[in-house]
Amino acid sequence: MTPTSSRTTDLLAAVAGVSATALGAGLGELAAAVVAPSASPFAVIGGGMIDIAPAWAKDLAISWFGTADKAALLVGIAVLLLAVAAAAGVLERRRPPWGRVVLAALGGVGAIVSMTRADAGILSPVPSLVAGVAAAVGGALLIARLPRPLPTDAPARSDTEGPSRRSVLVLSGLAVVGGALAAVGSAAMRGGAQATSAIRAALRLPTPAVTATVPAAAELGIPGLSPVITPAADFYRIDTALVVPQIDPSEWSLRIHGLVEEEVVLRWDDIVALPQRETVATLVCVSNAVGGSLIGTARWLGVPIRDLLARARPTPDADMVLSHSIDGFTASTPLEALTDEREALLAIGMNGEPLPIEHGFPVRMVVPGLYGYVSATKWVTELEVTQYARAEGYWTSRGWSARGPVKLASRIDVPRAGARVDAGPVTIAGVAWQTHVGVSGVEVQIDDGPWQPAMLASAISSDTWVQWSLPWDATSGPHTIRCRATSTTGDTQTPAHAAP
Numbered sequence: 284m285t286p287t288s289s290r291t292t293d294l295l296a297a298v299a300g301v302s303a304t305a306l307g308a309g310l311g312e313l314a315a316a317v318v319a320p321s322a323s324p325f326a327v328i329g330g331g332m333i334d335i336a337p338a339w340a341k342d343l344a345i346s347w348f349g350t351a352d353k354a355a356l357l358v359g360i361a362v363l364l365l366a367v368a369a370a371a372g373v374l375e376r377r378r379p380p381w382g383r384v385v386l387a388a389l390g391g392v393g394a395i396v397s398m399t400r401a402d403a404g405i406l407s408p409v410p411s412l413v414a415g416v417a418a419a420v421g422g423a424l425l426i427a428r429l430p431r432p433l434p435t436d437a438p439a440r441s442d443t444e445g446p447s448r449r450s451v452l453v454l455s456g457l458a459v460v461g462g463a464l465a466a467v468g469s470a471a472m473r474g475g476a477q478a479t480s481a482i483r484a485a486l487r488l489p490t491p492a493v494t495a496t497v498p499a500a501a502e503l504g505i506p507g508l509s510p511v512i513t514p515a516a517d518f519y520r521i522d523t524a525l526v527v528p529q530i531d532p533s534e535w536s537l538r539i540h541g542l543v544e545e546e547v548v549l550r551w552d553d554i555v556a557l558p559q560r561e562t563v564a565t566l567v568c569v570s571n572a573v574g575g576s577l578i579g580t581a582r583w584l585g586v587p588i589r590d591l592l593a594r595a596r597p598t599p600d601a602d603m604v605l606s607h608s609i610d611g612f613t614a615s616t617p618l619e620a621l622t623d624e625r626e627a628l629l630a631i632g633m634n635g636e637p638l639p640i641e642h643g644f645p646v647r648m649v650v651p652g653l654y655g656y657v658s659a660t661k662w663v664t665e666l667e668v669t670q671y672a673r674a675e676g677y678w679t680s681r682g683w684s685a686r687g688p689v690k691l692a693s694r695i696d697v698p699r700a701g702a703r704v705d706a707g708p709v710t711i712a713g714v715a716w717q718t719h720v721g722v723s724g725v726e727v728q729i730d731d732g733p734w735q736p737a738m739l740a741s742a743i744s745s746d747t748w749v750q751w752s753l754p755w756d757a758t759s760g761p762h763t764i765r766c767r768a769t770s771t772t773g774d775t776q777t778p779a780h781a782a783p
């Protein structure tokens with residue numbers, strides 16, 4: 284056999300490995316749709332990777348890909364999987380049965396990870412096992428049709444043509460088609476997302492007893508400037524949920540327990556029967572870098588968490604509420620922030636509609652003044668009243684501060700960095716915030732010029748960002764524009780860079 288033909292056969296073995304893995308992955312998805320919807324092999328491996336990834340890797344993923352971090356992760360897993368599958372194909376031809384062992388082991392890893400997920404059930408390992416077995420058996424059967432490598436001193440044999448090679452290509456093609464069909468079938472069977480969307484679309488929100496007013500002067504209406512209320516479709520999304528939880532409100536409940544005198548369980552009907560308040564609040568992610576877009580402002584509808592906690596009566600030794608999401612995420616919120624005068628809400632509505640599914644449907648928390656990771660639990664199902672000394676939230680165990688008060692910040696929206704504008708009058712505008720503290724001024728510096736006070740729009744409240752603008756007579760040539768905010772407590776942003 285010539286070296287070329289051996290290489291071609293290796294290539295075919297790699298194709299067979301990839302095809303068998305595609306078939307396994309598809310069948311695994313199908314098995315998940317049938318027996319354990321949240322245990323799709325991709326979802327459990329991806330979810331497991333999100334949870335064990337070191338904090339720096341996650342921060343990097345968020346800063347590189349922002350809201351597309353999950354798509355990037357899934358693409359990364361798929362590429363890695365295909366590379367391993369191709370290598371396993373070659374290995375199976377050269378050193379059987381090691382290729383199929385590798386493919387089966389991949390399924391085994393998925394099965395083990397599936398049992399560690401927050402929502403694991405007895406059937407969770409099944410989809411990964413199906414995927415691993417299908418890939419291993421399929422790969423072994425395909426590759427058994429290929430000529431084995433011959434010892435180098437063996438007499439030459441022509442195996443470049445022949446039914447075995449062609450049949451391997453045809454069968455590989457069929458395996459890929461089968462995997463794709465299974466994946467399509469699983470998507471059709473799941474339908475969970477459509478079901479939840481339909482339930483959400485049919486929901487009618489209660490009318491608030493207290494409505495939020497947005498003063499007309501809060502919106503400067505400058506082209507390119509972020510609108511003071513962020514449309515839900517443009518609202519940033521950050522969470523660890525690879526598969527967005529699908530919750531039917533009629534099956535949802537909230538349990539308030541822990542250091543309380545009386546455990547309380549509230550169902551959806553209980554929540555909507557309570558007097559609702561509407562409040563405008565800005566939500567910001569701690570990973571939002573200078574100039575970043577992980578911030579938004581919405582009209583939230585819901586009930587004060589304060590009132591719900593009052594029913595459970597926290598004991599005097601409690602100082603923290605660990606809110607739990609259905610998907611295992613937790614946030615540690617100072618009890619004080621949930622019981623003081625601020626509008627900490629158990630929210631059911633966003634901008635006049637039920638919460639979008641990816642923003643926590645049916646119920647989430649929104650707490651002014653705190654970063655999302657310590658307060659804004661989506662798909663919330665439990666409020667565990669506890670102590671900072673006893674428990675910690677998802678991100679705290681990964682090195683982030685246990686309490687996360689929002690820091691003073693400001694952003695230039697127009698002109699955008701790197702934009703070209705005509706010389707002459709230009710409007711510089713942006714937003715500034717320190718939620719629940721409030722902004723008292725913004726200054727702008729052009730090149731090395733003096734800091735000039737910008738015009739502040741009316742603030743909706745101290746819980747929201749505020750727009751600002753400054754007219755500028757632009758001269759031709761490159762310019763550097765900086766902004767800095769001053770808070771109502773007299774602090775001014777420093778030029779020092781600090782990691783989140």
Ligand SMILES: Nc1nc2c(c(=O)[nH]1)N[C@H]1C(S)=C(S)[C@@H](COP(=O)(O)O)O[C@H]1N2
Nearest residue numbers: 519520521522523568608612655656659661
């Ligand atoms: N269940 C759940 N809730 C969560 C998170 C999460 O990972 N899971 N992330 C938090 C973080 S870090 C932020 S910044 C906000 C973002 O909320 P949004 O996606 O609605 O903008 O949600 C918070 N609530």
Ligand SMILES: [Mo]
Nearest residue numbers: 568569655656
């Ligand atoms: Mo965040």
